Amino acid sequence: MKKILAALTAAAALLTAPFLTTSAEETIDQDSPDKSGQMNISYNSGISYIMTIPASVTFTDSEKSAERGIQVDNVFLSEGTKLKISLSSLNNFRMVNGSGYIDYNIFVNKSPLSGAAPQDILIVGAGEPSGWATLDFTTQLDKTNAQYAGIYADTLTFTVSVEPV
Amino acid sequence: MEYNYKYLSPQGGVSLNVDPYSEHERSTEKSGSQNSEKQGIAIPGFAEITINADSTEAEADLFNPEDNAGLYYVTFELRLFDESENAYETLYTSGLVEPGRHIYSIELSRPLEKGVYSAVIHVQPYYINDKRPTNNADIKIKLIAE
Numbered sequence: 001m002k003k004i005l006a007a008l009t010a011a012a013a014l015l016t017a018p019f020l021t022t023s024a025e026e027t028i029d030q031d032s033p034d035k036s037g038q039m040n041i042s043y044n045s046g047i048s049y050i051m052t053i054p055a056s057v058t059f060t061d062s063e064k065s066a067e068r069g070i071q072v073d074n075v076f077l078s079e080g081t082k083l084k085i086s087l088s089s090l091n092n093f094r095m096v097n098g099s100g101y102i103d104y105n106i107f108v109n110k111s112p113l114s115g116a117a118p119q120d121i122l123i124v125g126a127g128e129p130s131g132w133a134t135l136d137f138t139t140q141l142d143k144t145n146a147q148y149a150g151i152y153a154d155t156l157t158f159t160v161s162v163e164p165v
Numbered sequence: 166m167e168y169n170y171k172y173l174s175p176q177g178g179v180s181l182n183v184d185p186y187s188e189h190e191r192s193t194e195k196s197g198s199q200n201s202e203k204q205g206i207a208i209p210g211f212a213e214i215t216i217n218a219d220s221t222e223a224e225a226d227l228f229n230p231e232d233n234a235g236l237y238y239v240t241f242e243l244r245l246f247d248e249s250e251n252a253y254e255t256l257y258t259s260g261l262v263e264p265g266r267h268i269y270s271i272e273l274s275r276p277l278e279k280g281v282y283s284a285v286i287h288v289q290p291y292y293i294n295d296k297r298p299t300n301n302a303d304i305k306i307k308l309i310a311e
Binding site: 046047048049050051052053054055056057058059060068069070071072083095102104137139141150151152153154155156157158159160161162 | 166167168169204205206207208209210211212213230232236237290292298299300301302303304305
């Protein structure tokens, strides 16, 4: 009787012992000296963001100023870094047509941008989910250097970089 | 930024009656583009791209956000910065990408040796209605070949 009970007990232990597989290399069963295992759970979240830039601005004789926005959303950066956006003009803030040109200005927080090198217009630190800045475009439409009819144009480039703080 | 500078020639024979056909100045914008001009362009952000060293085939996720639906195509150009030349070398150029579409596989112009490189993804948007280029963006990234 005792032998039957022992056999039934062993059989019951075998049926109820959990099988835990923590990885392809490790199996835990009733014979394992250590009945616990470990597994790693991880998620690699890459740096990401969405930047929204103004498409263009068209000046007219009756509209010599315009306001546009630059914005970043869904910002996800590594700790200790920042997202920096700078702005540069293809023609040094001149609308150009052949050899002719008409000057214009861009103000960020009431400070004018100038020069050929990219200038910082928005910085967002790690942990901040979004950021924005207002760009004010103005022109006097001074045609001193614009002798011919046509479309005078310039192109802006928004440069983004992730840098250490 | 644009300004359409029009030159009008003088005309003779002035009438003293108000011309019934005169009207306020019309906008010079093409239909549909004035609203889109004020609508910003969504540009996807990247910090680094990892590719296989010594191979011209690379995987990436270059996409035109759905926020640009009905408004803008974009193109992508991967440019490698050459410090010795202080200039950029173009490794890859895409065609027009519709809003909501992705490019997952790209073909580089040449393979790169194992290493970490400074690079730029130049994103150039275009108006969907007439394919005119707009302002653009340069995304500075690390290009990791491993």
